[in-house]
Amino acid sequence: MILFQLLTVFLVLNISLANDCVKRTYTADSFVCVCDADKCDTLDIQKTVEPGYIAIYDSDQKTDRLDKTIVPVGQLKSRIDQTKNNQFTLNVNVTDLKQKIVGFGGCFTDGAVINIASLSNDLVKSLMYDYFGENGLEYNIGRVPVGASDSSTHAYSLDDTPFDFTLSHFALAEEDTKYRIPLLKVAKMLNPEFRAFASAWSSPTWMKTNHLFHTAGGLIWKPGDVYYKLWAQYYVKYLNAYLDQGVKFWGLTTENEPIEGTRGLPWGTLGMTPEDIRDFVKLDLGPALKAAGWGQL
Numbered sequence: 453m454i455l456f457q458l459l460t461v462f463l464v465l466n467i468s469l470a471n472d473c474v475k476r477t478y479t480a481d482s483f484v485c486v487c488d489a490d491k492c493d494t495l496d497i498q499k500t501v502e503p504g505y506i507a508i509y510d511s512d513q514k515t516d517r518l519d520k521t522i523v524p525v526g527q528l529k530s531r532i533d534q535t536k537n538n539q540f541t542l543n544v545n546v547t548d549l550k551q552k553i554v555g556f557g558g559c560f561t562d563g564a565v566i567n568i569a570s571l572s573n574d575l576v577k578s579l580m581y582d583y584f585g586e587n588g589l590e591y592n593i594g595r596v597p598v599g600a601s602d603s604s605t606h607a608y609s610l611d612d613t614p615f616d617f618t619l620s621h622f623a624l625a626e627e628d629t630k631y632r633i634p635l636l637k638v639a640k641m642l643n644p645e646f647r648a649f650a651s652a653w654s655s656p657t658w659m660k661t662n663h664l665f666h667t668a669g670g671l672i673w674k675p676g677d678v679y680y681k682l683w684a685q686y687y688v689k690y691l692n693a694y695l696d697q698g699v700k701f702w703g704l705t706t707e708n709e710p711i712e713g714t715r716g717l718p719w720g721t722l723g724m725t726p727e728d729i730r731d732f733v734k735l736d737l738g739p740a741l742k743a744a745g746w747g748q749l
């Protein structure tokens with residue numbers, strides 16, 4: 453909570469727009485730009501350009517990190533030809549539309565949120581601003597692990613009481629309430645377009661064939677049966693619990709890396725075949741979400 457209160461003053465921060473990279477070499481032929489509480493380079497953002505011009509940001513291995521230049525469109529070809537030795541041509545057919553991109557973002561894993569919270573408050577502010585803020589990357593998507601993921605300090609689910617068929621012991625973890633939720637709220641403050649979606653790595657072990665978080669295993673029995681119905685209710689509880697804490701999810705996936713879960717991994721997994729997922733959505737998850745007022749899947 454303290455973290456959250458400190459972070460709520462974000463929007464009045466005077467973010468410095470200095471864009472000088474403080475280089476630190478980390479391999480013989482490449483570098484990073486150091487960000488600390490005193491100094492951090494920011495993107496020299498160009499929201500619009502005059503008609504007929506284009507803003508280009510160059511990054512490469514040895515010299516540039518998002519180095520901006522503005523050139524007339526006519527010079528674009530010669531510029532590409534010069535820098536890349538005539539290696540490619542860029543054709544854009546603006547009437548040939550493919551899929552829409554909803555946005556770009558990152559994952560609020562335990563590893564990410566615990567590490568971010570360990571920084572000084574000033575650094576947390578500038579880091580979050582750089583990810584989500586108007587002059588930062590403007591990330592607008594956040595993936596949120598349901599329970600432990602592969603960067604957690606320990607394996608857990610949100611209901612580890614064996615055979616709790618009413619899910620009455622379901623509860624968010626400290627990782628959610630203390631770290632993840634405050635940072636999700638900051639992301640939303642910094643970018644009103646921000647949307648979060650949830651993904652589970654493993655269900656509680658007592659719902660699983662292998663009784664373990666890791667290795668190959670799935671939910672006991674089949675879609676439409678009691679364990680799949682429980683797993684759907686677990687998602688509903690999760691969405692509602694986050695809503696109670698002021699975070700409304702935009703979406704969820706059925707599972708993180710479901711096929712890997714059928715092969716087994718050394719961290720939390722839940723194996724499902726494409727057919728399992730199809731039937732789970734149709735028979736269990738869709739109806740459960742709909743009944744709980746979470747839209748029609």
Ligand SMILES: *[C@@H]1O[C@H](CO)[C@@H](O)[C@H](O)[C@H]1NC(C)=O
Nearest residue numbers: 543544545546547548549550
């Ligand atoms: C651009 O895409 C449209 C729609 O797919 C197609 O009909 C048209 O031939 C394309 N134009 C060129 C120059 O490739």
